[in-house]
Amino acid sequence: MVDEDGRSAAQRSQELHRARDQPESRARLEAVLAPLHKAQRLVESALERRAQAHARGGTQGGAAANDATLTVPAGVWPLLDEAYAALDVYLAHLLHTAAIDPACAPRCSACCTDLPPILPIEALRMLRALRRDVPERAPKRIQRAVELARAFQRHLHQSAGGVELLRDKTLDTSAPSYREAQIGWRRLGHPCPILGDDGSCSQYADRPLSCRAHVHVEDPAHCEPQSPRFLIAERPPLWGHVRECEVEVALASLGKLLGLPGVPNLHWGMAQLHGHPSAG
């Protein structure tokens, strides 16, 4: 598809690749990674201190050190805020350099009936932000997330290949059967539990990486499941280069260090982690 500036999807994709290779883009991506690496070191230090304390307390304590869920050290949260702010700057810089003007606009929620992929630390951050920013509304939103997660599990169970997927604890979200179930879910039109009544993301600063990197250049009506272009509408590849994957690896490793379970999407993550001691 060629848009009004005369460029094809392939040309926009090439422009994005060129933009990424610029020294300024690399520096901006480093600005995302640096606080994440600091956060990792903070968690590693906390784990070491805990292991030493348990070692001093004897063998029983040592066993507990391996099992217990670690509370997120307070210094991790501002570092995550710094990383996500830098991520927004990086993505905006890529779009600007590649002269791509997304059709996505404030209060456009055309894609907010999806199941955004999420990393466990992001789900925890979202829960914490909800309880901190809107304590009066948080229980309702969390309850809604739990209900939607259960409904999606039932939907997955009834989808082709869903039973096999659910049997595997790691739930392979790259499997075609998960993707099929996800598309079927979107057609049901359930709004994301974070979507505000005014049609905008109620926790915009805390939305996961997948929502930040999800942009379209076509009419937002094409993002609706009823549109004939729903499955083929152009999404410029704003994310996914091997250097960018380092950000996901750093976020995922924070979750692993903290002992958080893997979660496939935002609804599921909120349902699974809302009782975590660091979730607010």
Ligand code: SF4
């Ligand atoms: S977290 Fe926000 S941006 Fe992402 S799907 Fe939900 S409402 Fe939309």
